[in-house]
Amino acid sequence: MSGLIKIHLVYPEIKPDILQEVAKYCQITALHASLDEAFIWSKQVGGEEPDLILINSAEHFNAEKEKIKKKELLLLTAGIKANRPRCRIVLLIPERFSPDLQLITEMLRLELYNFWFLDAFNETDLLDFIFTERTLCEVETYLKEKETAQAAQDTIHQHGIIRNLNRLYQPYHIKSNIIAFSSEDDSLINYALAVLTALELAEHGFKVSLIETVGSIPRLAGMMSVPHPYFNTRHAVAMYAQRNNDFLHNCFFNKEIYLADKHSPAPEKYIEEYPPELYFLPDGLKKDNLDLAETEKHWPDFIHTLSRITIFEKGHQFLIFICQGHSSFNELILQQIAYLKFITVNMLPGSIVYGLNVRKEGGGKVHLIGVKHAPYIDRQLAELGEAPLFYAPDCLYNDFLEYVYLKKKNRITPESRAFIARIAGNLGVRMEQVKDKGGLNGLRKILKI
Secondary structure, three states: OOOOEEEEEEOOOOOHHHHHHHHHHEEEEEEEOOHHHHHHHHHOOOOOOOOEEEEEOHHHOOHHHHHHHHHHHHHHHHHHHHHOOOOEEEEEEOHHHOOOHHHHHHHHHOOOOOEEEOOOOOHHHHHHHHHOOOOHHHHHHHHHHHHHHHHHHOOOHHHHHHHHHHHHOOOOOOOOOEEEEEEOOOHHHHHHHHHHHHHHHHHOOOOEEEEEOOOOOOOHHHHHOOOOOOOOHHHHHHHHHOOOHHHHOOOOEOHHHHHHOOOOOOOOHHHHHOOOOEEEEOOOOOOOOOOHHHHHHHHHHHHHHHHHHHHHHOOOOEEEEEEEOOOHHHHHHHHHHOOEEEEEEOOOHHHHHHHHHHHHHOOOEEEEEEOOOOHHHHHHHHHOOOOOOEEOOOHHHHHHHHHHHHOOHHHOOHHHHHHHHHHHHHOOOOHHHOOOHHHHHHHHHHHOO
16 A cells, blocks of 8 residues: 555545545545545644645535635635645536636636546546646646637637637736747847837736846846836845745836836936836846856746746736846746747857757747848748748837837837737737727726736
């Protein structure tokens, strides 16, 4: 028995045949009749921890008190997880809750990834519960599959709302709204794409965070004229290293926060023209920053925590990273954090090969941006069976340079605007359908996103 998975069951009125099935694969070390009983057990000191806690929540819910019971499920499960952090928790939830975005968001915020929506299961399902440990990407795949199946079977109003939202902003579950713009070659085009995309989304009513990773030359604060001694990436990492998590909830700033903060340098008038939905976290250099090695040490935990807070607690619809140059900071974003990646390459062979390799490695969707259209390169890519590059229009370079110095977004040419709209389209946003902010906000209100 020692080689079997040790499992606690939170399963009111469990049938003998289910116990027998579980016992084929696991050593059942406890059987709790309710979530309250399991929570009380979790607080007890000592004793051997199970490998897995399987919670069947079907009997927990009362139709008359469903909202209260849902809150209890989240609070008690979160408490069990906090008290027994080494135990993997599996949640079985009635199928009717699968369209509940608020419930899904709360589970993801609590890092409860092993949940299943169903009303019955067989032996094959049981094996999935026991031996599956999901990542964020795998949760997203599961949710998409559930939503597709529901849409095919059901046309009730709430599913219609979800499909309507998908036309504007898809997908919305986990990581697809976390984007990286990266380049090892062309910083101007890389920053232009990130900044103009963020501005466009924010102007259309989306709440957007624009974060500049730690790099050799901080550019974003000077580019947007928003320098700040404390609202910057390196200072945020330093605060995180000191376990000041409150700062992580407040390190992003928009124009209102910036103008109201006593530490902000005297701003110029055009800062007031930034949309209030656009939030910044530029990189910054300061004497009391951590040294680079110490910053690098804390970076993975910091960026995972910051991303979770920004998306799930602060309710930002998009988190956009600007990654310039090769570094361990940027590699982490590209490999573990961002789902959609836009890699700007110059037209030299080495740069294109680098971009193709990033695209082949996967880990989300990768789009390559070329800085100069070269038809013969298109032909070579086609012969290799590779997808073509996106080509930034020639005018984007001058358009953005003028914007940096004059801050006149209305002077950006239609060609550059069309290219940014194309980028937004790859994020799932159709700008021509988001002209009515009231309609979009109405959908958000309904779905509580």
